[in-house]
């Protein structure tokens with residue numbers, strides 16, 4: 001993998017928070033989060049999604065808790081999930097209190113919509129007695145009434161004011177096991193709000209663009225906001241939100257962190273754009289590698305090149321690579337030709353990459 005483009009020392013110093021076995025802040029690796037897309041009460045489906053997310057490289061997962069049957073499903077979900085589970089609750093503080101007692105490793109609330117300070121206190125007391133952190137998530141869509149005029153003039157300042165107000169209220173309750181997120185659907189407002197907030201305190205930041213959009217638009221918006229923030233050392237855990245399959249969110253987040261040199265355990269996949277010389281299905285092979293191997297936790301550089309004209313150079317630079325040829329593909333490992341692939345090249349190459357990952 002290419003060098004570290006962001007000096008590690010440049011990251012903002014933040015408080016260390018633990019979601020189960022995953023540390024957020026305090027210099028810990030920037031973790032990847034996502035969210036399931038079905039009600040928690042559909043327990044088997046939720047667990048299947050969590051397994052797929054985890055396999056893709058997701059390290060913390062959030063589930064929506066909207067009703068009592070979702071709360072009841074949490075104990076089995078938390079027991080069977082391989083990654084920490086955060087309950088996401090709006091409006092009903094009782095659901096948050098009961099979720100805390102049902103095994104989740106964290107809560108996510110927006111104190112602005114949970115029904116006033118006393119209800120927030122009940123949630124915070126429950127989190128405190130279970131020893132779990134709370135993420136205070138402030139979104140442009142749910143800014144409190146008192147800040148709406150400011151929001152129309154300066155949305156970043158309004159988001160920051162909202163988050164700081166919640167921070168001060170919860171600190172007065174004696175609770176500091178907190179992560180904050182300030183999100184807008186506009187990436188530049190998201191960046192500005194996080195900069196303002198980060199200048200004021202040392203709580204870790206969950207960064208991402210809310211309602212970023214369908215895969216193409218959402219990926220672009222997320223990459224813009226995350227790159228600007230992470231390049232300034234702001235951000236301790238990330239979520240890319242995209243409409244559709246959440247596994248894609250994890251893959252995009254992994255690719256962004258890898259491209260910025262902020263995670264050294266994510267494969268770097270290089271593939272050519274193809275042209276008239278291409279002899280193999282470069283796009284199909286590269287997409288399958290992304291889908292199946294970005295989460296393997298190994299920093300392999302993998303190259304998929306279409307032909308023997310320009311392909312071998314890049315394939316030799318990689319830990320493992322192929323260059324298409326008339327008879328199939330030439331396989332390169334650590335700079336040397338180690339074989340020829342014929343027949344189902346995708347299957348054979350994915351297998352070769354898996355073997356190298358297991359041995360490395």
Ligand code: SF4
Pocket residue numbers: 272273274275276277278279305306307308309310311
């Ligand atoms: S590697 Fe070969 S197929 Fe791919 S873009 Fe370059 S010349 Fe075209």
